[in-house]
Amino acid sequence: MQNFDVVVIGGGPIGIACGLEAQKKGLSYVILEKGPIVNSLFNYPVNMQFFSSSEKLEIDGIPFISKEAKPKRDEALEYYRRIVTSNNLNIHLFEKVESVTQEKKGFKVTSSKTSYTTDNLIVATGFYDLPNTINVPGEDLPKVSHYYNDPHFYASQKLAVIGASNSAIDAALECYRKGAEVTLIIRGPEVGQRVKYWVRPDIINRIKEGSINAHFNAEVKEIKERELTINTPEGELALENDFVLALTGYKPNFAFLTQLGVQLSDDEKRLPQYNPDTMETNVKGLYLAGVICGGMETHKWFIENSRIHAKMIIEDILTHSNP
Structure with a gap:
């Protein structure tokens, strides 16, 4: 010793x-x-x-x-x-x-x-x-990750990114630019205020033009093999989905x-x-x-x-x- x-x-x-x-x-x-x-x-x-x-x-x-x-x-x-x-x-x-x-x-x-x-x-x-888990059915599926590495992995895939902080926004933008079909799911009413100042306008503009889908005031209800169920102010939605990045801190x-x-x-x-x-x-x-x-x-x-x-x-x- x-x-x-x-x-x-x-x-x-x-x-x-x-x-x-x-x-x-x-x-x-x-x-x-x-x-x-x-x-x-x-x-x-x-x-x-x-x-x-x-x-x-x-x-x-x-x-x-x-x-x-x-x-x-x-x-x-x-x-x-x-x-x-x-x-x-x-x-x-x-x-x-x-x-x-x-x-x-x-x-x-x-x-x-x-x-x-x-x-x-x-x-x-x-x-x-x-990681901070979201505690919903299906979170333990292989398609779900709380860590993000390389955008190439998600090319030509339907990707849901959960979160509104720097990690989530960076992942959404990078994966979109590598050809992923990205949907952002954000619990609050807007993109996080602490997002890097040179990145925040970029994601807001991509959402406005429809390049990246975004659901605000929304929460995931259940994750399945080929889809994702979320609760939104407009009601429950089922989204086609291949992968989930739960980047919630x-x-x-x-x-x-x-x-x-x-x-x-x-x-x-x-x-x-x-x-x-x-x-x-x-x-x-x-x-x-x-x-x-x-x-x-x-x-x-x-x-x-x-x-x-x-x-x-x-x-x-x-x-x-x-x-």
Whole structure:
């Protein structure tokens, strides 16, 4: 069993930032990532473009140079990969954390490969692993996915896209331009206000001209092999359908946080309890970093405003170890 001053769960941009900061301050550390480097970004759509500009995605002051002001997914993958390799970070890839137990002092972290002990645990796992389900009959059919990758897959198919956020709108536009017959199903009265400002006019115009069908104030009632039943203000409709992209957002692993002893708010936001000055939770030695801090408010924390968590956490750890 190996012992480290710090164990970081999650090898995304903020987990990497925590590892960099620990390394600079002379702390022993390991980053545990269940997939490849920046696993969540790797699983983003192949053509995704960030809302933030490249300098906002930088960590530790390391310049991020991109072709356009707002970088693409492949550029981000290259940037964070180079940071890991150039700094020889101690990151264990494809090593999933299976359990964490509190010891008399610190924590025991058991992974799919081995176990570790540490006085300080940083959870930087994000929220992209658990989709918000729509809980209707047929949601478990093979034709339904909560993740979108490549528009080519849907060419010449009848595709229903559920959602009104960036992921849903990007998918609808890209698939339409690759020859899919796209129908948007939106629970509210309009396209989401947080949709990227250069994309929102595009989708609105495609809907107006009839290139993309859209049903507002609508909800899916049932998904079948060859059709989709939705409830609309005009009544129930049955749509011919080949595939469904249910892009209704994602949520943190609250069960994992609860198992760790982190207290969550009782309201629908499920906000975890932590000290905003140190990022330490109600559990001594347990810290949160990145978007997981926002609970269900997944639009609250991004790389650009949570990258500071790394310095805050490591400074607090050093304060405790050097009183």
